[in-house]
Amino acid sequence: MTTTEPRSLPAGAPGLGPGPALAASGGPVVSTMGVEEEFLLVDRLTRAPVARADPVIRAASYPLGELVQSEFYRCMVETCTRPTADAGDLRDQLRHLRATVAEAARASHCLLVASGTPVVAPAAPIPVTDTPRYRRMARHFGALVDGRLGIVCGCHIHVGTADRAQALFLxxxxxxxxxxxxxxxxxxxxxxxxxxxxSSWRALEFGRWPTAGPAPLLDPASYEETAEALVSSGILLDRRMIYWFARPSEHQPTIEFRVTDSNADLDTTLLVALLLRGLCATFLAGADEGRPPPDVSVARLSAAHRCAARYGAGGFALDPFTGDCIPAQTLIAALVRAAGPGLRAAGDEAEVDRLLDALRRKGTGAARQRAALDRSGRLRYVVDGLADLTRGA
Structure with a gap:
């Protein structure tokens, strides 16, 4: 659960320009992208979450600086890439961040694990990270802060935009x-x-927080009115607590997508980032045509997200456009077609095809976790597999 301001695109970071760059063909725009990943720290003996974020972050900060951060619970660590327009560079950054933090975790006798929820429950509630804002949140939303089942880790993707109006358009x-x-x-x-x-219990746990869900249709004026009302009414403590699945950053020219679990398989993270950038490029290319966005209700979107959380990529899906129940793979194929022009403009089409084929062969993270338990019969081996995959073994 990211409760801090998005940090994957720090001010002045390389690659963050005034807006997206046009593709060489003059077609869809090709934007920078950045990734925030949240990880669990688990004890090497019990495989349960442990509150060792402070020493791990201190050790990892020497080589990584601001690219490694604390999170809401003291068993969590967050990494953030620098913005890049190149898929290969993004992969290299993610691999380096994971390997560096995993080594720092090893020195503190724990494992770095990318999973939306802990596989093994902590022996005792994990304390909240000791900052004024986190303490205030814990007091204000005490029923949600249990230090056990409420521990969740997400992956958040940033795509560069020219301004807030463009972010809301996307x-x-x-x-x-x-x-x-x-x-x-x-x-x-x-x-x-x-x-x-x-398949994603994190989606249900995270969905208990105010505004955690699909974003309403908003223009810049209605966004300001809605954000101000949410804070002034006390529903949210500040704008950083706007947890919609797609939201404009308050301090950077980006749109942030915060809908997916953290994944141990780095290829899954890369796939999501490339598809999102492809979608954004495709829609920006047609912005001058003035087409209104699809008028899909928040209620139907919420139902579609719940279906995705239940079945993942291998079961049924609720088509947000029609309300029909269809195979998830049919909806995913339509997603790839929709992103196609943007993927081709960035040169990502072949890579996305390869990553999708690999995901179909290997299965989603949830399917692989269940398969590991079926093979071993013990949850500790599920955690070990996640830890190996997270650090790149």
């Missing part, structure tokens, strides 16, 4: 495609040591 047009993206990246079937029956 949020309005991309929102119906986010359930399909969520289905690709489900990676939290277990909670409290039990199989929840869902």
């Amino acid at each position: 949020a309005n047009h991309v929102r119906p495609w986010l359930p399909a993206l969520q289905a690709l990246a489900v990676n939290s079937p277990f909670a409290g040591g039990l199989d929840t029956g869902f």
